[in-house]
Amino acid sequence: MKDLYLAIDVGTGSVRSALVDGEGTILAIASREHEQIVPQYGWSEQSPLEWWQGVTESITAVLARYPQARERIAAICACGQMHGTVLLEANGELASPTVMLWNDKRSAPLVEAFEQQYDAASYLSHSGNPATPAWPGFKLQWLRDNQPQALARTATVLMPKDYINFRLTGEIAQDRTEASCSFLMDPKSGEWSQHMLDCLGLNAAILPPILNAQEILGTLLPEVARDTGLQAGTPVLVGGGDYPMALLGSGVSRPGLVSDVTGTSCIITAIAPQPLxxxxxxNVATCLGDWGAFVLLETGGDGMRWARRAFHDNALSYAEVSACAETAPAGSKGLFFLPYLAGERLGQYRNARAQYFGIAANHRLADLHRSVLEGVAFAAARHINIMEQASGQRLERVVASGGGAKSALWLKIKASIYGIPLVVPQEPECSVIGCAALAAAAVGHFSSPAAAASHFVRYSEEVQPDPAWQAIYQRMQPVFNRIYFNSQALYGELDRLAL
Known part of the structure; x- marks a missing residue:
């Protein structure tokens, strides 16, 4: 009986493989860590061969725990870290032994040059996204200018999970979720944009076909079956990026729902029928055919990490820092924290700085800690308001995940600042559950991926806004916004100080 699904997640820190049953329960999961290669400041690379080794070892480890699963796996679905440009030769060999990752910043000068040449209004409708060094389009520009020999040997460019799919099946494709965040896909047609290729001076010949995430890409190769213990011929899906897969696996699958993923950063995503x-x-295309409009704060949980280090030299746990913050009143006695410790990802002020504003003699450490939690939520709420205005849709519920979802205080602060109830998925491995939901629908066990996700995803108790806190935060939000905008004139001055 084919009643299990194998999920593979190629993350930045590790590869994970998991067996999931028809109720969305993870029966077994195994991971294999890998390191980032940092040849110099701002660069970040990894080896695709290490990813593949992690895939085979983690699958083998999972099957060692459930050897009978080999015949029961209905389909395999992979997801992975996004934006990494794997250069593949026509013979299937790597044209470069390492890959520029999503957090590689070496293309920043190319982004700046692009923004000087093109106004956002002239390209947003062709790319679906503002410019940022994360996008593969700019990485390919850098490779063209700095590693032309490798690019000349390249027959196709794949994303990390696409490379794993190639090793599993021998088939080459890229899915819509990944392509939508390449800066090279036309959001209207869902095909590669000749307009953007011309703007960036790139050749469409190296781009793979774009397929939907829930399609069957191919079947497992016999040699891979021998190496892993899987069954040859097992269907393998196209799959998607880890981020949109986690949206599906957390139940964020229709307009009106918003995802708050707070780890080191904070990503706020609202589902919309069209890109904003x-x-x-x-904007990222979702696994279901609509769009996830998102904003990213570089500093989310990293704000609490900074406070723990700066004020306590890491001597306290995060739980102890949060307990300290809980003793402060809502609003932290009028103290504001702007959480831009690592600048901004997008826009004109990527050099934004963090700051406390409004410190008075009656403030104590607890107020400083609570204001960090509130500041991240104020910054996220500013972006939520922008998305609501752009979409014309009021958001109904936030699904919170990531490390930040472990703090009950932070959840209540966010619910009260957003003015929207929050829920937390009981299973934190949302990308794994998303892969399983996609696989279950692909083999006909559910009518759609959304139906599978609805069956698989269960939530903790809903966190409601606190009316008293909400009244305080509604008065503070406009002040936070003005502090942020008024500070922008000083960021260049701080850069020039270079102290």
Whole structure:
């Protein structure tokens, strides 16, 4: 009986493989870590061969725990870290032994040059996104200018999970979720944009076909079956990026729902039928055919990490820092924290700085800690308001995940600042559950991926806004916004100080 699904997640820190049953329960999961290669400041690379080794080892480890699963796996679905440009030769060999990752910043000068040449209004409708060094389009520009020999040997460019799919099946494709965040896909047609290729001076010949995430890409090769213990001929899906897969696996699958993923950063995503074309908003195609409009704060949980290090030299746990913050009143006695410790991802002020504003003699450490939690939520709420205005749709519920979802205080602060109830998925491995939901629908066990996700995803108790806190935060939000905008004139001055 084919009643299990194998999910593979190629993350930045590890590869994970998991067996999921028909109720969305993870029966077994195994991971294999890998390191980032940092040849110099701003660069970030990894080896695709290490990813593949992690895939085979983690699958083998999972099957060692459930050896009978080999015959029960109905389909395999992979997801992975997005934006990494794997250069593949026509013979299937790597044209470069390492890959520029999503957080590689070496293409920043190319982004700046692009923004000087093109106004956002002239390209947003062709790209679906504002410019950022994360996008593969700019990485390919850098490779063209700095590693032309490798690019000349390249027959096709794949994303990390696409390379794993190639090793699993021998088939080459890229899915719509990944292509939508390449800066090279036309959001209207869902095909590669000749307009953007011309703007960036790139050749369409190296781009693979774009397929939908839920399609069957191919079947497992016999040699891979021998190496892993899987069954040859097992269907393998096209799959998607880890981020849109996690949206599906957290139940964020229709307009009106918003995802708050707070780890080191904070990503706020609202589902919309069409991309929201705004210079402060990015857009990713979802696994279901609609769009996730998202904003990213570089500093989310990293704000609490900074406070723990700066004020306590890491001597306290995060739980102890949060307990300290809980003793402060809502609003932190009028103290504001602007959470731009690592600048901004998008827009004109990527050099934004963090700051406390409004410190008075009656403030104590607890107020400083609570204001960090509130500041991240104020910054996220500013972007939520932008998305609501762009879409014309009021958001109904936030699904919170990531490390930040472990703090009950932070959840209540966010619900009260957003003015929207929050829920937390009981299973934190949302990308794995998303892969399983996609696989279950692909083999006909559910009518759609959304139906599978609805069956698989269960939530904790809903966190409602606190009316008293909400009244305080509604008065503070406009002040936070003005502090942020008024500070922008000083960021260049701080850069020039270079102290």
């Amino acid at each position: 074309l705004d210079a402060e908003i990015s």
